[in-house]
């Protein structure tokens with residue numbers, strides 16, 4: 001038998017996951033967007049950040065896409081945009097990133113089970129992509145307005161975990177602006193704050209942009225698959241490439 005305090009700890013985690021899960025289901029149903037702060041807590045959040053910083057300093061990130069930026073004198077300056085690395089979380093020196101991934105999986109799979117006979121937002125989630133760790137190197141790097149999954153590739157939920165301590169949006173920029181469909185001219189402005197996790201529907205309901213960042217900006221993204229949509233996308237892909 002585990003000592004009582006460990007039991008309490010485990011129960012805390014279980015209770016915590018259940019509580020977050022209810023919150024995610026409610027907000028996704030109502031708004032299609034959900035923000036949870038203090039997701040891992042300071043200690044675990046820092047452990048994840050340190051693994052990302054270590055990999056970044058080791059030069060493991062692929063070079064970001066080149067984006068052209070209107071300079072001050074309106075000349076076209078090409079700057080390095082986001083730099084990314086794909087991880088499954090089982091790599092060496094990634095056990096805390098792996099822990100983050102399994103925490104997000106637990107929320108999504110619990111929500112999948114708990115919500116009207118095993119569906120969240122009428123999806124049956126049966127898988128996800130690897131984790132995409134992204135770094136915006138600052139000096140104006142941004143991401144143009146886009147939809148993550150415009151053509152039914154199977155991805156239904158985007159989950160983004162932010163790692164940026166002492167982030168001052170006025171100074172550092174890097175705001176995520178979502179333009180939820182049906183919100184008329186309302187927008188959802190999300191600051192990429194440390195230990196914050198964001199969920200939103202990946203399809204055309206949520207066009208979004210990352211505004212220019214003037215300080216290094218880190219995030220870890222997971223995309224969850226809807227079983228049906230993913231199968232159809234794979235079948236379509238096989239036909240096309242046959």
Ligand SMILES: Cn1c(O)c(C(=O)NCC(=O)O)c(=O)c2ccccc21
Pocket residue numbers: 082083084134135143148160176192208209210219
């Ligand atoms: C680096 N990066 C992204 O940052 C976002 C994105 O929407 N990010 C939102 C955010 O970081 O708040 C993306 O959607 C994305 C898609 C493909 C490749 C890279 C990508």
Ligand SMILES: [Mn+2]
Pocket residue numbers: 146147148208
């Ligand atoms: Mn996106």
